[in-house]
Amino acid sequence: MALAHRPAVDGDYAIFARLFPELDTGDPIPSPAHWAAEIAPNTWLFEQDGAAVGYLFFERLEGVGYIRHVVVAPEHRGRGLGLAMLRAAAAELRAAGCATWCLNVKPGNLPAVGLYQRLGMREAYRSTALRFAWSQVDALPAPDRSLQTCAIEPADDAAIEAAFALPRGQLAGNRAAGRVLLRLLDPAEPTAVHLGFASFNPDFPGAFPFRVASPEFAAPLLAGLRPHARDDKPDMGIVAEADPGLTARLVAIGARVHMEFCHFQGHVPEDMP
Numbered sequence: 001m002a003l004a005h006r007p008a009v010d011g012d013y014a015i016f017a018r019l020f021p022e023l024d025t026g027d028p029i030p031s032p033a034h035w036a037a038e039i040a041p042n043t044w045l046f047e048q049d050g051a052a053v054g055y056l057f058f059e060r061l062e063g064v065g066y067i068r069h070v071v072v073a074p075e076h077r078g079r080g081l082g083l084a085m086l087r088a089a090a091a092e093l094r095a096a097g098c099a100t101w102c103l104n105v106k107p108g109n110l111p112a113v114g115l116y117q118r119l120g121m122r123e124a125y126r127s128t129a130l131r132f133a134w135s136q137v138d139a140l141p142a143p144d145r146s147l148q149t150c151a152i153e154p155a156d157d158a159a160i161e162a163a164f165a166l167p168r169g170q171l172a173g174n175r176a177a178g179r180v181l182l183r184l185l186d187p188a189e190p191t192a193v194h195l196g197f198a199s200f201n202p203d204f205p206g207a208f209p210f211r212v213a214s215p216e217f218a219a220p221l222l223a224g225l226r227p228h229a230r231d232d233k234p235d236m237g238i239v240a241e242a243d244p245g246l247t248a249r250l251v252a253i254g255a256r257v258h259m260e261f262c263h264f265q266g267h268v269p270e271d272m273p
Helices: 010-023 032-042 081-095 110-118 134-139 154-163 170-176 215-228 244-251
Strands: 004-007 043-048 051-060 064-072 100-105 122-133 148-151 180-185 196-201 206-212 235-241 256-267
Touching: 010 032, 010 043, 010 051, 010 064, 032 043, 032 051, 043 081, 051 081, 064 081, 081 100, 081 110, 100 110, 110 256, 122 134, 122 244, 134 215, 134 235, 148 215, 154 170, 170 180, 180 215, 196 215, 206 215, 215 244, 235 244
Parallel strands: 064 100, 206 235
Antiparallel strands: 004 043, 043 051, 051 064, 100 256, 122 235, 122 256, 148 180, 180 196, 196 206
16 A cells, blocks of 8 residues: 655644543644644645545755654554655755754654664753743742843844754744744843843743753743733743753752653655665
8 A cells, every 4th residue: 555645734633632641741732824824835645545544744944854743643553654755855954955853752752763773863962851830930049140131133043043052944943933033142241142032922821942041041031921921821842952060050959850752863864775
């Protein structure tokens, strides 16, 4: 049975909602509006004999392909479909000028980790997803220096992406998706963009990326995000990427470790196994 793929459409939401929990992240299923606005336009649905067997959600950034979701329906696993799906994505990414690709995976998902390693990807760092109540943020110690927050202007995107080793175009994509983009500002050094920034989704709610040059800078960055939080969302989440100091600082005020995962990256292979 040949495996075929097609661009997802809004009407595929029921399929997505059925398969999304297979990611095992513990996150709520994104709403139909979120699916239609952000996920479906960057998703391929894979089918065999007209039946959906999986989906692939990925972004084409400047030179980098970011694989967000790779999901194979449970009843179709063990047949090499994940490899076939990634093979199709690799061809698309190479055609789009992407020389490298990256993704996140739970370290305990050994079949997926093995597949990504077969494709030449290697673990770059580990991240921790944390959740906490906004009220707990008040317990974070203030940093020694006075920092404020300001909106990230498009003209600052490239400098921030370079400072924090982000794929070029990621901030523009976050902005297009309606994220709240803020960076830390030192009034004594207003052009410095390396202090910290966040991309905040008030509907989730959570910030990813959430990067700070020092764990103590989390307090002013979260303080800047807080006015953008929804009244009906008393909790907040962030991902601490390769930053155990930030993780420890938030756990110390009662934040809960929601999930740990690995960031894998590598060159998009010319010849897939």
